[in-house]
Every structure is written in structure tokens, then in C-alpha cells.
Amino acid sequence: MDILIILIGAALFLGVLGLAAFMWSLKSNQYDDLDGAARRILLDDEPPEN
Amino acid sequence: MDRLSLIEDNPSPGAGCCPAAQTVVVDMPECPVDGAGEAGLFARDAEDGDRVLSLLIDGITCAACIAHVEKAAKSIPGVRFARLNFSTRRLRVGWQGNDAIADDIVTALGKRGYKATPYAAENVSESDDLALKTLVRALGVAGFAAMNVMLLSVSLWAGSDMAAGTQSLFHWLSALIVLPAIAYAGQPFFRAAWSALRSGRLNMDVPISLAVILAAAMSLYQTIEGGGEIYFDASIMLLFFLLLGRVLDLRVRARARSAAQSLLALRSRAATVIHDDGTRAFIRPEGLLPGMRVAVASGERISADGTLATATAMLDTSLLTGESLPESRQRGEAVFAGSLNIGQALELTVTATDDATLLSEIVQLMETAEQGRARYVRLADRVAGYYAPVVHALGAITVLVWLAFGAGWEAALLSGIAVLIITCPCALGLAVPAVQVVAGSRLLRAGILIKSGDALERLAEIDTVVFDKTGTLTTGVMRLVDPDHISRSALALAAGLARESRHPLSRALLSAAGPITQTVTNIQEVPGFGLRGDAADGEVRLGSRAWVNAEEDSGATDSKAEIWLRDAAGILTRFAFDDALRDDARTTIAALRKRDIPVVLLSGDRPEAVTSVATTLGIDTWQAKCRPQDKVAYLNDLTAQGHKVLMMGDGLNDAPALAAAHVSMSPAGAADIAQVTADFISLGDRLGATIDCLDVARASRRLVLQNFALALGYNVVAIPLAMAGLVTPLIAAIAMSGSSIIVTLNALRLKWIS
Numbered sequence: 001m002d003i004l005i006i007l008i009g010a011a012l013f014l015g016v017l018g019l020a021a022f023m024w025s026l027k028s029n030q031y032d033d034l035d036g037a038a039r040r041i042l043l044d045d046e047p048p049e050n
Numbered sequence: 051m052d053r054l055s056l057i058e059d060n061p062s063p064g065a066g067c068c069p070a071a072q073t074v075v076v077d078m079p080e081c082p083v084d085g086a087g088e089a090g091l092f093a094r095d096a097e098d099g100d101r102v103l104s105l106l107i108d109g110i111t112c113a114a115c116i117a118h119v120e121k122a123a124k125s126i127p128g129v130r131f132a133r134l135n136f137s138t139r140r141l142r143v144g145w146q147g148n149d150a151i152a153d154d155i156v157t158a159l160g161k162r163g164y165k166a167t168p169y170a171a172e173n174v175s176e177s178d179d180l181a182l183k184t185l186v187r188a189l190g191v192a193g194f195a196a197m198n199v200m201l202l203s204v205s206l207w208a209g210s211d212m213a214a215g216t217q218s219l220f221h222w223l224s225a226l227i228v229l230p231a232i233a234y235a236g237q238p239f240f241r242a243a244w245s246a247l248r249s250g251r252l253n254m255d256v257p258i259s260l261a262v263i264l265a266a267a268m269s270l271y272q273t274i275e276g277g278g279e280i281y282f283d284a285s286i287m288l289l290f291f292l293l294l295g296r297v298l299d300l301r302v303r304a305r306a307r308s309a310a311q312s313l314l315a316l317r318s319r320a321a322t323v324i325h326d327d328g329t330r331a332f333i334r335p336e337g338l339l340p341g342m343r344v345a346v347a348s349g350e351r352i353s354a355d356g357t358l359a360t361a362t363a364m365l366d367t368s369l370l371t372g373e374s375l376p377e378s379r380q381r382g383e384a385v386f387a388g389s390l391n392i393g394q395a396l397e398l399t400v401t402a403t404d405d406a407t408l409l410s411e412i413v414q415l416m417e418t419a420e421q422g423r424a425r426y427v428r429l430a431d432r433v434a435g436y437y438a439p440v441v442h443a444l445g446a447i448t449v450l451v452w453l454a455f456g457a458g459w460e461a462a463l464l465s466g467i468a469v470l471i472i473t474c475p476c477a478l479g480l481a482v483p484a485v486q487v488v489a490g491s492r493l494l495r496a497g498i499l500i501k502s503g504d505a506l507e508r509l510a511e512i513d514t515v516v517f518d519k520t521g522t523l524t525t526g527v528m529r530l531v532d533p534d535h536i537s538r539s540a541l542a543l544a545a546g547l548a549r550e551s552r553h554p555l556s557r558a559l560l561s562a563a564g565p566i567t568q569t570v571t572n573i574q575e576v577p578g579f580g581l582r583g584d585a586a587d588g589e590v591r592l593g594s595r596a597w598v599n600a601e602e603d604s605g606a607t608d609s610k611a612e613i614w615l616r617d618a619a620g621i622l623t624r625f626a627f628d629d630a631l632r633d634d635a636r637t638t639i640a641a642l643r644k645r646d647i648p649v650v651l652l653s654g655d656r657p658e659a660v661t662s663v664a665t666t667l668g669i670d671t672w673q674a675k676c677r678p679q680d681k682v683a684y685l686n687d688l689t690a691q692g693h694k695v696l697m698m699g700d701g702l703n704d705a706p707a708l709a710a711a712h713v714s715m716s717p718a719g720a721a722d723i724a725q726v727t728a729d730f731i732s733l734g735d736r737l738g739a740t741i742d743c744l745d746v747a748r749a750s751r752r753l754v755l756q757n758f759a760l761a762l763g764y765n766v767v768a769i770p771l772a773m774a775g776l777v778t779p780l781i782a783a784i785a786m787s788g789s790s791i792i793v794t795l796n797a798l799r800l801k802w803i804s
């Protein structure tokens with residue numbers, strides 16, 4: 001049953017990874033302007049400066 | 051009155067979707083001020099040495115607007131970043147160096163048709179944001195723990211033939227995941243429960259905290275003892291559902307509050323101070339000190355109480371007193387913050403701020419009035435007041451009965467704790483917030499902001515509505531009576547004379563007359579009397595009876611506001627005006643009457659004006675010339691008779707009454723203090739919002755009560771099982787999530803109930 005230890009470990013690791021990603025997104029204000037994000041997708045990117 | 055398209059996008063028909071598409075070029079008046087401009091006052095330092103300014107942008111409708119606004123701001127040399135938040139219509143710009151850049155940005159945006167108003171970001175509360183973030187973080191942790199512990203729990207439920215060692219490992223792993231998660235995510239509930247207990251009350255948080263802590267503690271004990279059943283999954287799932295309710299609840303209220311704050315921020319303008327050496331500078335109103343000399347341009351609002359330093363002034367005090375006609379003031383007389391200067395530019399000397407000013411008197415009245423409302427106990431807490439003792443008693447009885455039947459201490463305690471866990475008011479905790487979220491977003495779409503959480507509950511209970519007149523039942527804008535019965539030439543002449551005047555009656559004349567066709571030169575305005583000017587054939591006068599030398603008894607003698615015109619030939623024409631009722635005033639009053647809710651009119655205006663409105667609308671109970679304390683006294687009388695009153699008002703003079711009423715509502719154009727006090731703010735010009743609001747509130751109340759019934763029904767089934775010791779962790783998990791989902795689904799029905 002050693003495989004259980006590895007599987008549980010992997011599951012928990014992935015879970016923590018997801019939690020960390022969520023915390024990061026929260027901390028960097030990703031949810032502040034959901035309407036704006038939906039509309040900004042229509043905007044052209046700035047032309048690259050060469 | 052500033053209106054902000056916070057809620058609905060209203061692209062003007064026929065034009066492009068946004069101001070930029072119409073290539074509007076706005077002429078900005080030249081800045082008459084030395085030194086730093088107005089906008090720079092609101093800038094503040096950021097960490098990296100930038101100066102940062104927050105602006106509210108009006109006129110944002112589409113994706114192109116985002117690009118236009120940000121590009122316009124970035125086009126100013128020195129600007130380092132500009133980021134528009136589309137949801138809140140707020141722009142953050144940062145630059146390095148001189149604050150004069152702030153004014154350049156505002157000007158640049160104005161030229162493209164976006165009205166940008168700087169606001170003090172530190173005044174716009176970020177505590178909601180912070181509280182919301184803390185809750186969402188707790189929700190994330192609880193969600194993570196609930197998902198991962200379920201992985202282990204499902205195998206525990208399914209694996210009845212599991213080896214003891216593996217079972218013990220799973221128990222320990224569950225404890226390892228859940229205990230820290232509970233310690234972190236449970237804090238909002240533990241804190242609220244503790245503060246309730248300390249003040250000797252019981253609220254929903256007490257049984258919640260007790261159930262979560264006891265379930266975790268019992269499971270830990272079972273884990274250490276190596277056997278039995280664990281409830282880690284149930285306790286963390288409980289927290290997850292409850293946090294979800296709290297997050298939704300806070301989000302709706304934070305959104306409404308931020309919209310309300312934007313409305314207020316839009317109107318907090320800088321004051322123009324005149325220094326001793328004659329130079330002028332903008333400063334923020336809160337920086338005004340007694341003795342300072344302040345200039346107020348024509349059409350601006352006065353920003354501080356003071357004494358008039360110019361000879362005469364015409365002030366529109368409708369927000370302060372409810373008086374619908376402007377008042378004239380002489381040098382040395384007191385003028386109050388919030389009055390609108392409709393005459394020529396004036397100067398005033400700021401008086402002591404801690405003096406017995408009008409505002410401080412009003413605030414005092416409000417504080418006494420508010421004490422009554424603070425005693426209101428939320429429905430959920432009232433239910434909790436009965437629920438918690440019953441549940442705790444049942445737990446205790448269970449332990450005693452098991453002991454009496456000869457069970458051991460351990461088994462008896464376990465059954466008692468099982469009762470507490472299964473009765474944890476998970477569904478009760480969701481029953482109210484879920485309904486409030488749906489109701490809040492539905493009202494927000496209808497243009498109504500809710501400012502306090504229990505406002506809907508209180509609104510559902512009302513049995514009387516008290517209206518203010520000026521600005522609430524009426525538009526607060528004067529309108530010419532019977533324009534068809536006045537000769538076109540007299541109207542055209544009067545309009546030509548009145549075209550420069552800001553007096554409300556002049557504005558009403560102008561809007562009734564249409565385009566100016568008569569030229570009048572050498573126009574002079576004598577505050578308190580009227581206007582004179584030279585037409586092609588001689589002197590014409592427009593103003594009071596005395597001003598045109600009309601006989602006291604000539605013409606009609608009704609109570610309406612009037613002005614008289616005397617043309618060059620000496621012929622007199624009378625123009626009568628009244629404060630126009632809102633379009634839907636009549637239907638609203640009728641709708642209230644259909645719901646058997648009596649309507650009362652309390653106004654600070656003249657008795658004649660109040661009578662005419664009351665008779666037009668068929669309101670039987672009314673009082674005129676009410677001072678703020680009269681309104682409060684009237685409301686207190688009603689309350690003493692056992693009535694629950696909804697107060698609708700917009701003025702500074704209504705603020706104490708708004709605070710004293712059971713629940714209160716203000717239109718968006720109301721005085722700041724009224725908006726701060728009121729529980730609801732209606733953004734449109736519609737009075738009918740009251741009815742929408744009332745109906746939603748009553749529907750919400752029905753749904754909340756249904757949800758309580760559902761939650762209690764679940765308990766009636768679950769408690770006997772728990773007392774009999776039949777509840778397994780699987781049953782607990784299913785019962786809890788099941789009841790939560792049912793009340794949430796029931797709450798969602800409010801979306802479709804009309």
C-alpha cells in the first residue's frame with residue numbers, strides 16, 4: 001500500500017498548488033475588474049517598439 | 051444635480067457609443083487660480099516616488115472607452131501608468147514630478163468627452179475590500195481543505211474492510227488538513243461568536259462556532275483513541291458553505307456602498323480660498339479653517355458654513371430647508387454649507403467649525419434619533435435567540451438521557467456532540483444572505499442601492515410612508531404654469547431678459563420659451579427684486595410685484611410663485627410657477643394606497659406650496675413649515691403609536707428624520723448627509739423605485755421565512771436521529787450540504803418572482 005502514500009502526497013501537493021495560485025491571483029487583484037477584463041480582450045495590443 | 055451612469059450604460063441614441071466617438075471638444079475654462087490646480091490636491095505619494103491620483107470617469111460605455119481614456123492620460127508627458135477599472139469607473143494614474151500634470155490629465159480627458167472628477171481615495175473606504183479579501187481567502191482555504199479531506203473521507207465511508215493501520219493514517223491525515231484550515235477559515239465566526247457572548251447575546255455564530263469546534267475536537271479525540279468515526283469533513287464543509295454565504299452577502303453590499311461613495315465623491319469639490327494678499331488657491335473642504343475667506347462662483351455649492359462677505363447673494367437652499375424658492379442674503383448674514391449660489395460670485399468668511407452651526411445641530415439631532423434604530427435586531431439573530439438555547443438544551447438532555455439509560459460517559463458525550471453538529475445552523479446561516487444577495491442584485495439593476503444589510507428586513511415591516519416634498523415628491527425644478535395662456539411675445543421678451551439669470555424662475559421661463567428671439571441689452575440683476583434691461587422700444591422689467599409696480603391685488607392671487615413682466619408700453623404680464631411633481635408621483639401614491647399604506651407629507655416649505663401638492667396627490671395628512679426637529683418629533687409620535695415608518699427625503703433638513711425612521715430612502719441628488727444616512731439610494735429620477743423596493747423587500751421576507759421553515763424542517767428530522775445516536779459521518783455530510791443547497795435554490799426563486 002506504499003503507493004497510497006505517494007498518491008495522497010501527489011493529490012495534496014496539487015491541491016496546495018491550486019490554493020497557492022488562487023491566493024496569488026487574489027493578492028495581485030485579478031478579481032478587481034472582471035467586466036474590464038472581459039472588454040479589454042477586444043482592444044488591440046500596442047504595436048511593438050522596434 | 052450630478053447623475054452618474056454607474057449602473058446602466060446609456061449611450062445616447064444616434065450618436066456613437068461613447069463620447070470619444072462623437073469627437074466632442076469641450077472648452078475648458080481658463081484656470082483663474084495661482085499655484086497648484088484643483089486636481090493636484092487629491093494626488094498622493096506612492097511607494098516608488100510616483101504621485102498617484104484616482105479619478106472617477108463619467109461616460110464609460112464600451113471597450114473603446116478604456117483605450118481612449120488610458121491613451122489620453124498616457125499622452126501627457128511624465129505620466130507613467132494609467133489603469134481604468136471598468137467595473138467601478140475609476141482611473142488610477144501615476145506620474146513623476148509636478149502636480150500640475152493632474153490638471154493636464156483632467157483637461158485631456160475632458161477634451162475627449164469624459165468628465166473626470168478627482169476624489170480623495172483615502173476617503174473612499176477600502177475596509178470593505180479588505181474584509182472581502184480576508185473572507186475570500188478563508189473561503190479558498192476552506193474549499194481546498196474540504197475537497198482534499200473528502201478524498202480521504204469517501205474511502206473511509208466505502209472501505210468498511212479497511213485495515214486499522216490505514217484507517218488510522220487516513221484519520222491523522224484528515225486531522226492534519228482540517229485542523230489548521232478550521233483555525234484559519236473559522237476565525238470570522240469565532241470572533242463574531244466571542245463578541246456576542248461577551249456582550250451576553252446569542253447569535254447564529256455561537257452555535258456555528260460551537261458545532262465546528264466540538265466536531266473537530268471530538269474527531270481529534272477519536273483519532274487519538276484510534277477508532278470510531280470522525281467528522282472532520284462535515285465541519286470543514288460547514289465552514290465552506292457558511293463562508294460562501296458571507297462572501298456573497300458582503301460582495302453585494304460592498305458594491306452598493308462603493309457606488310454610493312462614488313456619488314458622494316463626485317460632489318466633494320475643492321474650495322477656493324482667497325489669501326490676504328489677494329491670491330487664490332484651491333484647497334480641500336476639510337482643510338478650511340475659521341476666518342478663511344472663500345470665493346464661491348456662480349452656480350457652485352457653498353462648501354463651508356460662514357458669514358456673507360459680499361453685499362448680497364441669492365442662494366438656493368432647497369437641500370437644506372426644503373424651501374423651493376431661492377432666498378436672498380445680505381452682508382454679514384449666515385450662509386450654510388450645501389446652499390447653491392445662483393446669483394453672482396460671492397465671498398464668505400468661514401465661521402468656527404465647532405460652533406452651533408446648522409450642520410452640527412443636525413448631526414446632534416441625528417445621533418439621538420439613531421439610537422432608536424440601533425436597537426433593531428436582525429431576523430436571523432432573533433431566530434438564533436430562540437434556536438441556540440433550544441439546541442444547546444437538546445444536546446444536554448441527550449447526554450443526560452444516555453447516562454440515565456446506563457451508557458458510559460464517552461458514548462453519552464458523543465451523542466450530545468452529534469446533536470450539536472447536526473443542528474449547526476448551516477442552512478439558517480445561508481437562509482438570509484442568499485436571499486439578500488439575489489434581492490440586492492435585483493435592486494441594483496433597478497437602480498437602487500442598499501446600504502445596510504438589514505434594511506430590506508426593516509422595509510418589509512413598514513406600514514406608513516412619510517414623504518418630504520421638495521426634491522422628493524417634486525423634481526425641485528420650477529415650471530411655468532399654463533404656458534399656453536401667456537402671449538408668445540411677452541414670453542419671448544421675458545426670456546430675452548432672463549437669459550443670463552440663474553434664478554430658478556428665470557431658468558423655468560427660459561425652458562418654457564425655447565430659443566431666444568428677443569434681444570434685450572444692458573441687463574442688470576438686482577438680487578431679491580428682479581431684472582431690468584433695454585429692449586428695442588424702451589425699458590423692460592422682470593421680477594417681483596414691487597419691482598414692476600404692480601398693484602397688490604392685480605391679477606390672480608393664488609399661492610403660486612410668480613414673476614411679473616412690464617414691457618416698454620407698461621403692460622403687465624404675470625408668470626406663475628410651481629415646483630413640478632415627479633412624473634410618477636401620482637401613480638406611486640396610488641400604488642401605496644392600493645397596498646393599504648397611509649402616506650404622510652412633511653415639508654419645510656410654505657403652507658401654500660405644500661397644500662397644493664397634497665391636494666393634487668390626494669394626501670390627507672400633511673404638515674408645512676416643519677423644522678428638522680418637528681419631523682423627528684412627528685416620526686417619534688408615529689413610532690410610539692406602534693407604526694413602522696419609511697421616510698423618503700433628500701435634504702439636510704430630512705437627515706435627522708431619515709435616521710429616526712424605521713427605514714429610509716433618498717434620491718441620488720440628495721444632500722450628502724441624507725445619502726449617508728439613508729438605507730436606500732435610488733439612482734433614477736423615478737419615485738416608483740419605492741414601490742419596486744417595497745415589493746422586493748416583502749418577497750424577500752417571504753422567502754427568508756420559507757427558508758427558515760425548510761431549515762427547521764430538516765432539523766426536526768435530523769435531531770431525533772442524532773439523539774438516538776444513529777448519525778454517521780456520511781449522514782451528517784449529506785444532510786448538511788443537502789439542506790444548504792435547498793435553501794440556496796429557494797432563494798434564487800426571487801429572481802423570477804414579480
